[in-house]
Amino acid sequence: xxxxxCIGEPVSWLRLERLALAELDxxxxxxxxxxxxxxAACAGAFARIAEDARPLPRLPAVTVDATAPPWWAxxxxxxxxxxxxxxxxxxxxxxxxATVAPPPPGGVRVKGAGVVVVRLVRERAGVIAFDPDDVxxxxxxxxxxxxxxxxxxWVDVAVVQGREVAFPLAPQEVACGNAVAVPxxxxxxxxxxxxxxxxxxxxxxxEKLRGGARGGVVCRRLTASGT
Amino acid sequence: xxxxxxxxxxxxxxxPALVRKAERILRNREDAVDVVQALxxxxxxxxxxxxxxxxxxxxxxxxxxxxxxxxxxxxxLLERQQATLAPAPRASGALVVGLDLxxxxxxxxxxxxxxxxxxxxxxxxxxxxxxxLYGVSRKTVGKRLARVDAAAAALAAEGA
Ligand SMILES: [Zn+2]
Numbered sequence: 001x002x003x004x005x006c007i008g009e010p011v012s013w014l015r016l017e018r019l020a021l022a023e024l025d026x027x028x029x030x031x032x033x034x035x036x037x038x039x040a041a042c043a044g045a046f047a048r049i050a051e052d053a054r055p056l057p058r059l060p061a062v063t064v065d066a067t068a069p070p071w072w073a074x075x076x077x078x079x080x081x082x083x084x085x086x087x088x089x090x091x092x093x094x095x096x097x098a099t100v101a102p103p104p105p106g107g108v109r110v111k112g113a114g115v116v117v118v119r120l121v122r123e124r125a126g127v128i129a130f131d132p133d134d135v136x137x138x139x140x141x142x143x144x145x146x147x148x149x150x151x152x153x154w155v156d157v158a159v160v161q162g163r164e165v166a167f168p169l170a171p172q173e174v175a176c177g178n179a180v181a182v183p184x185x186x187x188x189x190x191x192x193x194x195x196x197x198x199x200x201x202x203x204x205x206x207e208k209l210r211g212g213a214r215g216g217v218v219c220r221r222l223t224a225s226g227t
Numbered sequence: 228x229x230x231x232x233x234x235x236x237x238x239x240x241x242x243p244a245l246v247r248k249a250e251r252i253l254r255n256r257e258d259a260v261d262v263v264q265a266l267x268x269x270x271x272x273x274x275x276x277x278x279x280x281x282x283x284x285x286x287x288x289x290x291x292x293x294x295x296x297x298x299x300x301x302x303x304l305l306e307r308q309q310a311t312l313a314p315a316p317r318a319s320g321a322l323v324v325g326l327d328l329x330x331x332x333x334x335x336x337x338x339x340x341x342x343x344x345x346x347x348x349x350x351x352x353x354x355x356x357x358x359x360l361y362g363v364s365r366k367t368v369g370k371r372l373a374r375v376d377a378a379a380a381a382l383a384a385e386g387a
Contacts, residue, residue: 010317012352013251014284014360017244023280041317048314049247056242057260059235059267128268144269170298175338179269181290183297 004041011035011042020049060126108216111201113151113176118197118218119144121181135188135222142185143169143197147176155182156204160194160219165210171203191224234271241280242267245287251349252291254308254326258300262290281360288345289338295326296333304330317351322379324348335378343371 011032018024019032036043107115122129123140143157156171168186188195196219198204209217242263249259266286270278294300308326316323324332324344333341342361346352354372358365 004315004317005319006317009353010351012356013248013350014281014352014356017247018280021240021244021280045314045317049244052243052247054243054256056239056246057264059238059264128272130272172297177289179273181265181293183293183300 004044006041007039008035011039011045013045016042016046016049019046058126060123060128108199108218110147110151110153110199110216113147113153113199113201116145116147116153116176116199118199119146119179120195120197120220123185131220133221133223134225135191135193136225137187137189140185140187141195143182143195144179145174145176145182145199146179149175149177151176153199154201154203156198156206156209157182157186158196158198158206158209158217159186159188160196161190161192167206171206188222192222194219194221196220233276234267237270237278238263238267241283244280245283248284248350249287249291250312251314252288252329252345253294253304254310254312255304256309256312257307258294258304259291259312262287262294266290284350285342285360288342288350292333292341292345295330301330313349316348321351322348322376328379328382331382332375332378335382336375340371340375340378343368344375347372347375 015024015028015032019029022029024032036046107117110116120131121142121144122132122135123142124136124138143155145153145155147153152173152175154171154173155169156167157169159166159168169182169184172183174180174182196209196214196217198209198217200216204216205213245263245266246256246259249262250256253259253262266283269275295304304326313325329344329349332344336344339361343357346357346360347354352360354365354368357363357368361368
């Protein structure tokens with residue numbers, strides 16, 4: 001079925017899909033149908049849609065715990081190289097004469113991206129949880145960033161377990177947006193861990209991260225799950 | 228906040244079309260389903276209202292391209308790719324954008340041009356449709372497309 005050329009301008013896949021969903025207005029639908037009657041290439045494309053009977057996997061259940069404290073209250077924030085509990089960070093910022101508006105707790109201010117907010121996403125047996133508190137070996141983890149469109153930030157993820165520091169993903173530059181997933185997923189074995197996300201205008205220095213540098217880093221502690 | 232059941236309904240309605248779209252970019256079903264499910268999961272978590280197919284098309288392009296751009300994702304895609312998931316272009320003489328070419332073009336193009344590349348050569352949208360989908364003028368689409376074509380030609384010349 002490859003190789004067939006359209007007799008004119010191909011009907012786009014979007015338009016064919018909308019025809020299949022009965023979303024096109026009557027005039028457009030009639031025009032498209034007339035083209036399909038005359039064009040084997042586009043009729044073949046439409047048949048691929050109409051004949052696609054593959055079942056769609058179920059959507060994983062999403063748990064959004066409305067009673068949980070806001071995520072930033074549970075992230076540990078690093079400011080000026082010292083990791084602090086979120087409450088203490090707020091106090092410190094409040095006492096300091098403000099030269100630049102401080103980022104929100106949990107957010108990191110990155111040159112070229114403004115304030116970048118981090119969210120940790122866990123998939124466990126098909127259930128998605130945001131900023132959870134515990135880890136199991138079969139969990140699948142992802143990191144999401146929110147920052148103003150137009151900016152970009154370098155991201156590196158470090159999993160800290162005692163003296164061991166692992167980097168499960170390649171450092172990468174991510175274009176800002178609303179809850180943009182950092183490409184790649186990872187697993188955490190061997191129980192409790194601290195997941196740290198380093199953000200900056202360039203790739204983080206991993207040796208410094210290994211050495212405990214926490215400037216521009218937000219970390220989240222995960223306990224080992226009982227089951 | 229839109230209830231999850233509305234998103235479920237939107238997922239059932241638009242999911243197959245979006246998976247087919249993601250497959251044309253990623254060339255394997257597993258990654259395509261992942262991209263579409265992640266999008267709906269995020270919409271549910273944000274309480275965002277279910278939206279229309281054109282909006283979802285843009286969102287899927289964006290997410291699928293992020294997988295292609297990521298070095299590890301790219302290696303996995305090249306390993307898993309199934310040519311049958313992406314039919315040959317229907318316009319004679321159209322640029323054939325396989326996974327390898329797509330990945331290499333992504334390295335050379337910014338987000339706006341990557342969008343046009345996928346819309347034109349993967350989803351086979353007309354220039355007018357691209358202009359409407361991305362809210363830019365037809366002239367802008369033409370310029371971006373010329374830049375995409377030039378990048379593809381440059382790659383081909385380097386390979387020759
Ligand atoms: Zn045709």
